[in-house]
Amino acid sequence: MAMRMFKLIYVLYQIRLLSLVAMFRLASAIYASGTNLMALLQFAARTYGDKIALADEQETLTYSQLFAQSKQLSAHLEKEYRLTGGKRVGFLCKNHASLVKAVYAVSFTGADIYLMNAEMSKDQLQGILARKDFHLVVYDDELSALLEQTTYMNAKLPSYHPTSSAINNLPITSDSEKQKQRRTSSGKLVLLTGGTTGKAKEAAHQPSLFNYLNPFSAFLTRLQILNKHTAYIATPIYHGYGVAVLLLFCALGKKVVIQRGFDAERACRLIREHQVDIVTVVPLMVHKMLKTNADDLKSLSCIASGGAELNPKLVQETQSQLGEVLYNLYGTSEAGLNIIAVPQDLTYSAHTIGRKINGVQLKVMDDQKVEAPIGSVGQICIRNNWSMRNKASAWIETGDLGYRDEKGYYFLRGRVDSMIVSAGENVFPFEVEQILLTHPFIEDAAVLGIADELFGQRLKAWIQLVPGTEMTKDELLDWLRVRLARFQLPKEISFVEHLPYTPLGKLDKKALI
Structure with missing residues (x-):
């Protein structure tokens, strides 16, 4: 326990929370809101106030505005939909401010949050809705036809609508109604992983400050996050990578830029206009942006790539045009972030996914479930404190093949089933x-x-x-x-x-x- 507390103090010191005023703000936010994501947003609102928190195609919000609107939305959801702990809310949304407000708001009610792939097929959506029996689904209007093709009959709430009831035009909650909300503990945050066809897998995470200290610290230090000012989350928020960066940057008081879908030309323009210095991407996005307008990307000091294997040719092209700004992150929805390659690692080898972070136990297991020797290929298996909590075994089989070299660098070799x-x-x-x-x-x-x-x-x-x-x-x-x-x-x-x-x-x- 002493070591964990020391680690907590060290991380709080790193992100400049370790002052009497800041610690008081954090403690009072937790006292007022409970242990949920709204407490994080309340702390950010009191600490960063009028700094810009979020910008999308439709609105720009300060931390104070984002907190106030999220809290009003939470009161509405609790009153109109009776959301409480143990209830389930599904999200079928792309990246926009209404999604962000709703995630914070639902967390404040204590209900479980399920982030669904907005690109899924009708059959996959039907399967999820049948299994989970959501009490409420928050959805984008352009996905309403898809939702209507299912047998779902419970409450629905659009994220945006010009006239009808939707998150963007809900009535402001009165002071008397706001006072009725209770302190709550956050429910589960569930990522419904997998592709756009077939049965989605569930990766459920229970927020815990102590459990997430190692990936939090590794992300801060290896990517030099404290020196960044503006992040563009190009990856979907419904993916674990996107939502993790969103919450991290809220705690740090950074500006976050999002857009509904990825378009290389718009992405380049956003990076130039907002002078973005860190962007979260998958490799294909980097490739498309470099082909579209590399000059628009000159403000970037960190391209955090994850979600798919890096093409070594892309590594070299990025280094040639933008310098040493490319980082390779390896993680899964089930196991979270586990391995990071910084630019110097990619100079060592454009093929590496880097070195494991503190707190990760990692084994490369052969077909006989025996740990493979250095240099031999096997399945990557992971155990850590921040992995999903709906697995019977503490060790998670990632399904990825790989090996470790004598210097501690890890390399992928495809999927087990390939x-x-x-x-x-x-x-x-x-x-x-x-x-x-x-x-x-x-x-x-x-x-x-x-x-x-x-x-x-x-x-x-x-x-x-x-x-x-x-x-x-x-x-x-x-x-x-x-x-x-x-x-x-x-x-x-x-x-x-x-x-x-x-x-x-x-x-x-x-x-x-």
């Missing part, structure tokens, strides 16, 4: 993809296993060429033969105009089959 056995040899499609991406004529590549009568399985490669270049299958195979083992060579090669990506920026290999 490895194939070809004529008795274990073959990792990810390794072949990484080699292909080093070819100067190849813009993007995907590799998958296919059935083969003679070898059991072989590889097939889908290749997207750099515009204006040409290459034949035989030319590519000749280039690969000196770089790959014979059993790694693709049996089939298909040249395509574009490779498919999910709305979260991950290569959608299912769409290739």
